Amino acid sequence: MTRRLLTILAADVADYTRHVEADEDTALSHLAALRGLMDPIITTHHGLIANTAGDSVLAWFESPVEALRAAIELQQAHKIYNDSVHSTTRLLFRVGINIGDVTVQSSGDILGHGVNIAARLEALAEPGGICVSQNVMDQVGGKIELAFSKVGEHRVKNVTKPISVYSVGDSTPLGLRLRRRMSQIMRNPIVPVGISVCVAVMAIGVFYYALNQRPGRGEGFDVARLLENAASSEEILSAFDLVTTGTFEDHTYHVVQTWGGYWAEFEELAHALGGYPVAIGSQAENDFVFNLTLRDEGHWVVYDVPNDGKAYEGPMIGLVQEEGAPEPAGGWFWLNGEPLTFTNWAPGAPGNWRGNQDLANFANPRKSAPSPEWGDTPGIHMSVVIEVPN
Structure with a gap:
């Protein structure tokens, strides 16, 4: 074994997993075609494939x-290939x-914390997209015509400081020409004023859209694969970037960062x-x-709210709304069957202010700090709280 900076x-x-469950033969056929591309x-760009497992590929480059x-x-x-494939498959x-x-094994496989960070970056990327760390961006800046968008600061297990994550955008000559053209247009002193107004309107729309999506990008952690391979609670929890554990009245509580x-x-993870x-x-x-x-x-997820400071969305709790119940306050119940004798809804919640919302979490968008009150929400946020009787 040798250690190398790669x-x-x-x-x-x-x-x-969903694609395989829906149509295994088609999924395997498409996977083989995509791997064939x-x-x-990877080889052409002087890369070496170190490991493959199912749909996962790990490669390293000098x-x-x-x-x-x-x-x-x-x-x-892959995009060209997928253009000829039915959208559902x-x-x-x-x-x-x-x-x-990293440590390079005699088999060519690589191990180490650098690999773990690459895997976490991949989980943050959009389907069909690319995410890179700050150290990669520092090295490629100016060498390739690219549009980079900062995803944010994300914490990774065993790293004291959060990692700056960037998504990679358009790198085509057309994209370059458009950016240069926009630079010329911006020299007109009237344009920035108009753009400022448009940006303010768009920012409100983007914020509304973001709150309706699952933070963490993609579908979050692959829980099904984890449960299939892990043998104990310790192995399951060790696979997540951040788990905070505490005990209250003979019950253990795990706050698990799942990235959506x-x-x-x-429910399967908790079970x-x-x-x-x-x-x-x-x-x-x-x-x-709390x-x-x-x-x-x-x-907690922190959102910038245009002209209104910040909004905080906290971990999910096991309170859900029965399908078909009167909206927005009817039919809420604890998943474990306990009677609903205590609630701590924030003022105006549950309110369906982002459409039909049948899950609950710690949240109060009207406050500028995390709150012990609850809000209703349409999807999983950064973390979930799991309770385990001792």
Whole structure:
């Protein structure tokens, strides 16, 4: 084994488990075709595939520039292929790229924290997209014509400081020409004033859209695959970037950072840990769980609200609304079957202010800091709280 500083490319198919369950033969056929396009591109850019498992691919490069060029080229090739495929069966790879110190095994496989970060970047990427770390962007800046968008600061297990994450945008000559043309247009002194007004209006729309999406991008952590391979609660929890654990009245509570996901998956996750999405029965329990969500930074999502400061969305709790119940306040119940004797809704909640919302979390958009009150929400946020009886 040898240690080397390498550029690591991690890739997998977004929502692959669902595609296989829907039509395994078609999914495997498309995966083989996409890998047939991907592998030669990686080789052409002097990369070496270190490991593959199902839909996942791990490769390393000596050059971050070549790694990024390979990622762009393979996503373009996949797009061309997918244009001829029915939209419901398209497989979209997500790619993450990081520079890190790794151990190269005799088999050619690579291990180390740099690999783990690349995998977390891949999970943050949009389906069909690419995310890179700050150290990659520092190396490729000015060497390739690219549009980079900062995704944000994200915390990764065993890293003290959050990692700056960037998504990679248009790198085509057309994109370059458009950017240069926009630069010329901006020299007109009237244009910036008009743009400022448009941006303010668009920002409100973007904020509304963002709150209706699952943070963390893609479908979040692949819970199904994790539960299939992990043998114990310790192994399950160790797979997540951030888990905060505490005990209250003979129950253990885990606040698990999942980067979004699907609700049914987290019912399965809670069951695998021997518990359920938290059911809160008193003010004391509510205060304990709320304070537990604040113990480690990373469980709350913070949104910039145009002209109104910030909004905070916290971890999910096990309170859901029965399908078909009177909106917005009817039919709420704890998933574990406990009677609903205590609630701590924020003023105006539940309110369906972002459409039909049948899940609950710690949230109060009207306050400029995390709040122990609850809000109704349409989808999973950054973290979930799981309660396990001792």
